[in-house]
Amino acid sequence: MTTDQKQLIKATIPVLKESGLLLTTHFYQRVFAHNPELKNTFNMGNQQNGHQPTALAMTVLAYAENIDDPSVLLSALNRIASRHTSLDIRPEHYDLIGRHLIASIGEVLGAAASPALLDAWTAAYGQLASLMIRIEAKLYATQVTKPGGWTGWRPFLVNAKQNESSGVTSFRLYPADGGPVADPGPGQYLSIRLFMPTLNLLQSRQFTISNAPNGQYYCITVKQAAGKDSSLNGQINRQLLDVIQEGDRLDVSLSGGACPMAAPAGVPTRPAYPSGCPMHQMA
Template identity: 35%
Template sequence: MLDEKTISIVQSTAPVLKEHSKEIGLRFYKLLFEKAPDLYNVFNQTNQKRGIQQEALGYSVYAAGEYITNLDAIKPVIERISQKHRAIGIKAEQYPVVGETLLQAVKDVLGAAATDEIIDAWGKAYGYISDAFISLEEKLYEETKNQAGGWEGYKDFYVDKKVKESEDVTSFYLKPKDGKQVATYKPGQYLTIKASIPGEKYTHIRHYSLSEAPGKEYYRISIKREDEHQSTPEGIVSNYLHNEIKEGDTLQFSAPAGDFVLDTKDTPLVLISGGIGITPILSMLNTVASEQPNRQVTLIYATRNSKHHPFKTHIHQLESSHTNIKTLICYDSPAVEDKQGVDFDIEGYIDQELLSSVIENKNVDVYLCGSIPFMESVINSLDKIEVPRDNIHYESFSPLAILGEE
């Protein structure tokens, strides 16, 4: 346990680190890649270019310092990061270089304000926090390896089938190349791919949600092709998978991971998603359809129009064949051929008025997935209609870990 003096220093300086979190994150990754260039094979370089990973690191450092005496308060952050560390293969021996680099980044950014006493205190705090991560991750590695069909590291899968779901979403059905059974997973979890792309100096690692219910002889991931926009580059991995990978080709994946998982109790369920956020939500919906025929579930899905509406026919069939399932489809930019009442239900966005009309009983479990702005907006609306925060669960496709915080 940390001594009182160390705790006092860390908690009193945490707000300073928060104020300079972006600069610390930028400096940290620059130093880290200089010390250990092989880590370019681990970290998402697109997120590096966009500054997202740096911001996430800065937030995590600040949060850990603020809650150093009560890590349970940031348990969601710790669990989410630990799951991703297990998925990409972070090991205990990598923590020291990260700690050294982090402290150097703090010194470089804060200058003389980062006294030896402050750096020493944060060094002790980092050791305390990293021990918590290492302990949890060791358990995750052990559980993953020892489960039926489980494995450690990355394993070869071949693309058994490739199905176009919409204009920009394609599903990949994956089977293990060794012919063994696939390890089970919980609805909402993801697979992690390590892609070696011709022309790219480093491998690329990405997380893709499993879009089918567990219990099949295959894994299914459904990937949106990320095109270049004004502020964001083209998705290197998504375009490679869409354009270059064919049925029969081999890809490498680590075992399913993630803390965004469906609780299978019988409370009413509201599933809310936007765009490609439908993937883990669909896994949950399919699971309820097959295993909980009496559980009331409402799916609220927002997308642009029918051209960008993956699994449209499947979702309609689920609703028509299951009395416990209701769906509400929102298009914000319906195409000329899209018909309200047939292709979609509401023109516009998911807002407070819509949610209050659907969620009459606050004793519901809400699962939410989509872009950061989308989820921030929905969580704000859920707060206003007084859905308890403990009932709201979400998955972010961004390294930023906590939403709806002041």
């Protein structure tokens, strides 16, 4: 990026602080209008509750504020990259998303979006996308070289479904191909992808791995959604608890990240359940 382009990015910081959420909300609406197939990749519950547009607005603002030295954001970008690899985000997604983001800037800012400003944001996004693609390429390479590792979605079978207590059920998942599984790190999670009939979409959610490494299977422990929770995450939990049975197949991505939610106070990390699974489910 040129010095002039960086100055143009910095000049948009007040606009991003005031109207960043408007921009990112418009952006996601545009993405899904033009590429509805991406609804199968994004968690639509996080669209409905505004979490994803808000998170993106904050990320874009932080990037603009640190355009001179984006390396200060590496810790945050690594967390984002870990989530992206759990959802099988690939370089081609960045090209598509970039086109919609630049178009959204032009549509939201109107006459204020000069060709020079759009060129500056195109360069800025290209720099950020290249950085993210490099980080994620390293994560994918690490995953696939682990014993029992893989990238993308891998079919698993529900070998056992066991009630641990009222409203809490553990699922033991074995690879459908009969191969080994990579040992997870402490607090790492899996992405589970389900077909949701109410949306006619594939939707994914992350669950903490709740068993000790064994090279053969993973275990997740799912808690019943409280009351009449109508959120998508609540619906995913109910789909697992009420519909998925032993022998059913689930799409699973390799473990990543660290658990973003600590175990509730008083809940042991490894109680002596026959399944080896603790009562711990990730939001």
